[in-house]
Amino acid sequence: MAGNTRNAGQSVASRLLAILAVFDEQHSSLTLTELSAGSGLAVATTHRLVRELVEWGALVRTDSGAYVVGRRLWKLGMLASDQSDIRDIASPFLHDIYGATKATVHLAIREGDEVLYLDRLAGHASVPAVSRVGSRLPLHATGVGKILLAFAPAEVQSRVMGSLTRITPYTVTSPGQLGRELARVQRDGYAQTVEEMTLGACSVAVPVRRGDGEVAAAVGVVVPRLGRERVALIASLQVAARGIGRSLRESSAQ
Structure with a gap:
């Protein structure tokens, strides 16, 4: 009862924000x-507001009945300066890689214990x-995920190592x-x-x-096989990564 009294004076906006604030890197599905x-809200109130958030796309x-952040809210988040800046800065370099390889090109960052894809370039000839x-x-x-995991904090590596799911017969699921x-x-x-x-x-990534x-961040390409062209792909990615990093430094110095 005390919780209901405490929430009685909250605006609808503050209640919606309270629900969204429950999501974080460790709690992406709730x-x-x-x-x-x-959120400290009654179940009935939460159900009504969550329904509105789902209808809006937030x-x-x-399928399991849990809730995750929607694409529409993610697109708003992409307007944040840090993510929009790196995507804008990286764009011409990604196009250079695609022009040279015609492979699917990725730009990604780590979001909690997952890869978040900020940009993707692909054509009809690219590997699905x-x-x-x-x-x-x-x-x-x-590929981009392994880059981000290799340089992630120890606690992130530990959590990921503790739940290595098999996606294909070739997925590495041994922590060692x-x-x-x-x-x-x-x-x-x-x-x-x-x-x-x-x-x-x-895939290969740097x-x-x-x-x-x-x-x-990490940049990578997806190709049908990694043979003799792997060396050239790595070199192309490294040139682009250095260019993106240099542009990020120049942007932050302004």
């Missing part, structure tokens, strides 16, 4: 009960990929094997996958670093 408890109800702008995929099964791969990524400066996310699709050396 049930109605969890949203009610986290939230999406999954499950990624979409705004989509989230596992860190351990994608993945740990050795991440050590190699840190040493060699690139990551690769072979049909770990999608059968018939391989980090984008800010002026202080922090990994701000």
Whole structure:
């Protein structure tokens, strides 16, 4: 009763924001009960407001009945200066990579324990990929994801290592094997996958670093196979990554 009294003076906007505020990096998928408890709102009130958020596109109800942040809210988030800046800065470099390779090109950042795709270029000749702008995929099964995981905080690596889901028969699900791969990524400066996310699709990716050396994003390509062209792909990606990083430094200095 006390909780209802406390919430009685809240505006509709503040209640909606209270529900959205329950989502964070560790809680990206929440049930109605969890949203009610986290926001301090009654279940009936939460249900009504969540329904409105779903109708607007801010939230999406999954097949399991839980709720995740919707594409429309994500697009608003993309207007934030940090994400919009890196996407705008990276765009011409991504087009250069695509023009040279005709492969699917990705720009991604880490969002909690997943990869968040900020941009994607592909053509009719590109290998089909499950990624979409705004989509989230596992860190351990994608090229850009392995880059971001290799340079992520230890607690993120520990959580990911604790739940390595198998997506294809070739997905790395052994923590020991993945740990050795991440050590190699840190040493060699690139990551690769072979049909770990999608059968018939391989990927290679490199980090984008800010002026202080922090990994701000990852750029990668998806191709049907990684043969002798892998070296050339890595070189092309590294040139683009250095250009993006240099532009990020110049932008932050202005």
